[in-house]
Amino acid sequence: MLSIISRRCLNITLRYSPILYRVSTKQAHTLSKKFVTNAIYNSKFQMFSHNQKRNLTLDEWAEIGKKYETPDSLTPQKLTERVMRVVNDFDKIKEASKTEVTETTHFMNDLGLDSLDHVEIIVALEDEFGFEIPDVDYDKLYTPRAIVEYMIQKLHVNTSPPPLPSSDSDPRHNIPH
Amino acid sequence: MALSNRIAPILKEIRPVLSVNHAEAKRRVLNLYKIWLRQIPYIRVDYISNNWTEPELRKILKDNFLQNKNVTDIRVIDRLLVKGQMDFVETAEIWRQAHNAALFDRSMDTYKIKPKHFLERFYEGHH
Numbered sequence: 001m002l003s004i005i006s007r008r009c010l011n012i013t014l015r016y017s018p019i020l021y022r023v024s025t026k027q028a029h030t031l032s033k034k035f036v037t038n039a040i041y042n043s044k045f046q047m048f049s050h051n052q053k054r055n056l057t058l059d060e061w062a063e064i065g066k067k068y069e070t071p072d073s074l075t076p077q078k079l080t081e082r083v084m085r086v087v088n089d090f091d092k093i094k095e096a097s098k099t100e101v102t103e104t105t106h107f108m109n110d111l112g113l114d115s116l117d118h119v120e121i122i123v124a125l126e127d128e129f130g131f132e133i134p135d136v137d138y139d140k141l142y143t144p145r146a147i148v149e150y151m152i153q154k155l156h157v158n159t160s161p162p163p164l165p166s167s168d169s170d171p172r173h174n175i176p177h
Numbered sequence: 178m179a180l181s182n183r184i185a186p187i188l189k190e191i192r193p194v195l196s197v198n199h200a201e202a203k204r205r206v207l208n209l210y211k212i213w214l215r216q217i218p219y220i221r222v223d224y225i226s227n228n229w230t231e232p233e234l235r236k237i238l239k240d241n242f243l244q245n246k247n248v249t250d251i252r253v254i255d256r257l258l259v260k261g262q263m264d265f266v267e268t269a270e271i272w273r274q275a276h277n278a279a280l281f282d283r284s285m286d287t288y289k290i291k292p293k294h295f296l297e298r299f300y301e302g303h304h
Contacts, residue, residue: 091232116242119207120235123214135204 074157076148083147086124092117103145118142129155194255202254206242209261213238216269223271224278227285237282 056064080103087093088101092113100111107113107121122141126133129151133141141147152159196202217234229237248254267273279285292298 091235115203115207116210116239119210120214123211135208138207 074155076152076157076159079151079155079157080144080148082128083125083144083151086128087121087144087147090117090121090124101144103148104143106143108142191252194252195258196251196255199251202251202258205258206254209258209265210238210242213261213265216265220268220278223268224273224275226275227279227282229282233282240283241281 084101084103093101093111105111107118108115113121118138118141122133122138125141125147131154137150140150151157196205214235217231217238221229221231221234245254245257248257268278292301
């Protein structure tokens with residue numbers, strides 16, 4: 001009962017949200033105390049407006065819809081992009097030439113980083129992907145390709161190719177009679 | 178040698194402080210480095226009067242860790258780890274002040290560096 005009442009009240013408040021419009025008056029240029037105290041009487045306030053939605057254009061609807069978009073699911077290509085971006089943003093790798101860093105560059109052997117730099121890279125990856133990488137897995141993450149494979153395993157990224165369209169019937173509905 | 182064969186095996190083993198082997202010690206060191214790394218943006222703000230930037234702080238952290246890179250004794254490493262963790266807690270809880278935190282930064286040392294090369298000694302004079 002109470003929930004129904006509260007829901008009805010909520011609906012009412014949403015529809016009739018107060019919008020305060022101020023229409024300019026002749027005395028608007030003065031900043032006297034008298035004007036300030038009599039502001040409500042001098043200017044017009046339109047307290048409760050009806051539904052303010054008018055006919056919106058398609059572009060305006062698209063702008064509204066952008067708030068509610070969900071991101072596309074991860075693909076291995078996007079994953080590699082993100083990983084390479086994180087790796088290339090690392091201070092020491094930036095100083096060295098960027099073109100050298102490929103998917104198979106080993107951090108310790110090829111780039112000459114030590115274990116503390118490796119920890120920095122791993123912290124950057126944790127910040128990027130939002131989950132904590134345990135100590136046991138530090139040994140696995142010495143090349144960008146290994147990092148990508150690890151992420152595919154941990155984030156359950158779909159690596160199978162998309163199904164080709166065909167005119168066959170849906171096999172899920174092939175129920176034997 | 179002959180004597181070492183007669184010494185009881187229990188005397189050969191040393192009671193560990195924290196870690197039993199080098200692998201465990203390395204794990205602890207890397208974890209300590211990681212928590213200091215994550216604290217760096219907060220250190221910058223808490224001790225803002227030192228005018229540190231985050232790359233500077235990372236360099237300072239790196240230098241402090243590399244200072245002890247040639248240590249091989251596990252018990253010494255463990256003692257250094259404990260000290261590092263105590264320093265971390267003091268820095269994170271802001272029990273230090275700005276000058277205390279700046280002790281880690283060697284570039285802010287104010288003692289006079291002795292001149293090494295000829296020209297610098299020449300400018301100093303014959304002291």
